[in-house]
Amino acid sequence: MTDRSARYRSLPGFLRGFSAGVLLQMLLVLVNSVLVVLPVLVGQRLIDDGVLRGDIGLVFALGGLLVALTLVQAGISYAENVYSSRLGERLTLRIRGDLFAHLHTQRPGFFAYARPGAVVSRIHGDVRGVQQLVSSTVPALTGAVSTLVVAGLGLLLLEWRASLVLLVLAPVMYGLAVYFAPRVRDATQREMGAYADLDTCVTEQFSAEGAEVVRLHGAHDTMAERFVATAARVRAHALRQVRLGAGFGAAVSVTTGLIGAAIYVVGGLWVVSETMTMGTLVAVVALLGRLYGPIAMLSGIKMELVAGLVSFGRVAEIMRFRPTGSGAPVEARPTRAMAEPRPSVVLNGVSFTYPSPERLVVPSLAAEHDLVEVTRGPTLRDIDLTIEPGTTVGLVGRSGAGKSTLARLLTRTWETAHGRVEIAGTDIRDLSADDLQRTVGAVTQETFLFNDTIRANLLFARAAAEEKDLVRVCRAAQIWEMVRNLPDGLDTVVGDRGVRLSGGERQRLALARLFLKAPPVVVLDEATSHLDNETERAVQQAMRTELADRARLVIAHRLATVREADLIVVMADGRIEERGTHEQLMDLGGLYSRLVDAQGRGLEKAGLK
């Protein structure tokens, strides 16, 4: 467990990091609650010793004291509110920073299953829930307890018989809280779950790609219906929460109202029978008024406390999450430095099975249907393969054969304990994340560009690159002419995920980014699939210069892409079925030659050959 995750073992443990702030906040709350009760006791003396005995001087003196107490109490209350909010905001910043950094350490499998909306709602909603807990609920709780103690003691000293009222009031309020709290918690959780679905719906469908798919399939109405159904779930849970809150409020009002009436009647009889002074009756009624608030709050606060703790639990759940099985990082192993500038890659007896989702992701972030247990067979079986520096290995095979999975083992997107993946003789799991990132570079069919300038997207690969390097790699990737002709050139913003560029342009920018990084091990998974034949040939030519002595793995459906490879590996059903050069495999007359024939016939039919 990292230091960051360890902070989230428990709420008190987390708050230890803010102990000075929390202590100051508590002190302000305590002083405030004493100042709320003191005026009542002063008021009693004012009536009994001042008004009823006709001591005008005392009336003015105690009146002045009341004004002073009110002003001091207002000042302390202001300071407490501002300080609590500041503490809450500091805390929010810490949690958001921790969550964001922690999410970045998750394995890619996490993001394959986590609903984006659920992640967003944790970062916004639940973090705010924890903030509320610390900046409002906990001080309110402390304030209520201390007011209760001070006011209770005051009541006991003034008129012990009246304090017996507490024996009725407290259990009734507690009973109400016991009834309402679990129901509110349930409604809160359900509402948050529904919000996560709603957020996912919006982020998916209003992304450029999602909106396009919906439009092309004319699915607006279906999607709108689904959205409204989810929004209706949010409404139902929110209304249930409101109903429960209102029910609780009404029950509290009835209880306090009945008790108030009883005190007036009984207290009035005591004053008539002269067993209690008028000042004491007024003070008792005022003190009880001060007590209702804290008692109602204490019973109601349980609900807020529960909601806040649920939020903390949901944040902590992510912060403490460790994937298990082959999706898990192997931090316990010592990392070794990658010294070899031109390493070879060796896969030795490698098999791989995709782990089930609950090992990869916090279950509450995944969609329910993803968590249904499925037994998967191995996707890769007993793979032996060597890629020497300065050579290209072409990987081909039918769709679903396991080519991309194999590539993802080289980028350590996935890890396997069955067999070894070695770079320069070191098990890939023993390499530090930095070394791995420096050593292996990949371009895939789906190119992701950030909604930023072309320059910023390129500099992602090498922040210190100069303008002339950017131009050189753009030229090599056959994209410079296009970039140069844009009104803002390299400073053109590409849109969400690069949506303002064509698929081929995005791929060429991704290749330029790879050339800029020029890592010792290169993985190209359908990286030129969107390019026309002529551009692809030019890019391949550039690749031989830009990535000359690197170990290269090239996956392609278009077999012409890998025809010149030093070794072509043909995969079927997770195994290596054939290997050799193009000529050797054609002579063999096996799967590869059948794939070449099929593609040739396809091209002939299309009149392209």
Ligand SMILES: Nc1ncnc2c1ncn2[C@@H]1O[C@H](COP(=O)(O)OP(=O)(O)OP(=O)(O)O)[C@@H](O)[C@H]1O
């Ligand atoms: N994240 C995943 N979780 C579970 N199974 C997966 C995952 N990714 C891929 N698979 C499965 O693994 C198998 C191999 O997929 P892979 O993407 O490696 O095939 P491929 O040979 O690259 O196919 P294509 O040529 O269509 O890209 C497929 O059956 C696929 O459904």
